[in-house]
Amino acid sequence: MRSYRVNYLLLGLVLVTGLVLAFAQKKPVDKERPTPPGHVASPELNKQVVRRVFDELFNQGRYDAINQIYASNCKVHFGNRNEALGQSVEEGKGWRSAAPDLVMTVGRIATNGDMVEVDWVARGTHTGAGHGLKPTGKKFMVRGNSRFQVENGKIVEVWNSEYRDDLLRQLGVSRPVAFVYEKVQDLQASLEPLLSKLASGL
Secondary structure: OHHHHHHHHHHHHHHHHHHHHHHHHOOOOOOOOOOOOOOOOOHHHHHHHHHHHHHHHHOOOOHHHHHHHEEEEEEEEEOOEEEEHHHHHHHHHHHHHHOOOOEEEEEEEEEEOOEEEEEEEEEEEOOOOEOOEOOOOOEEEEEEEEEEEEEOOEEEEEEEOOOHHHHHHHOOOOHHHHHHHHHHHHHHHHHHHHHHHHHHHO
16 A cells, blocks of 8 residues: 555656646746847837937937937938938037027827837027027927838938928028028038048048
């Protein structure tokens, strides 16, 4: 009788030990694992990257964060205008100088794969010097839309609605002056890559 009991106990111990080992070998799913390179990050992470553009760059003027937010070869579009990242940054700095109280408010924000689309409103007062325009003291409000492509936690391309015509009109800049202003700005933007290459070769 005792031998049967011992055998049953041993068999029970073997079964329990086997089950414990089987469960111990199963690895828990790591939900906090970072996204591997080349994979699309979660929509929420992409939104966070894009929100930094408005919160840190436009509203706080923290341009030291640019390399954390944008890929170095990021392309930026404003309507039919195409700019390198450096040109776009200088344009933004110019408007912050022209309107030190500039605030950009994010409205609708939506994601689709690696794309983040934002409706925004820019408000400010033209009290400073920037982009060669004399301060007018006028308040402005411009509505726009931007689409950001995010890869591996950085923005690689941006498509913005054109805002200059509306902004210059609100500042009281006449159409002929606005036309000349825009052409000068476009010429400077197109010459900047060439000037940068010449400067680096000296």
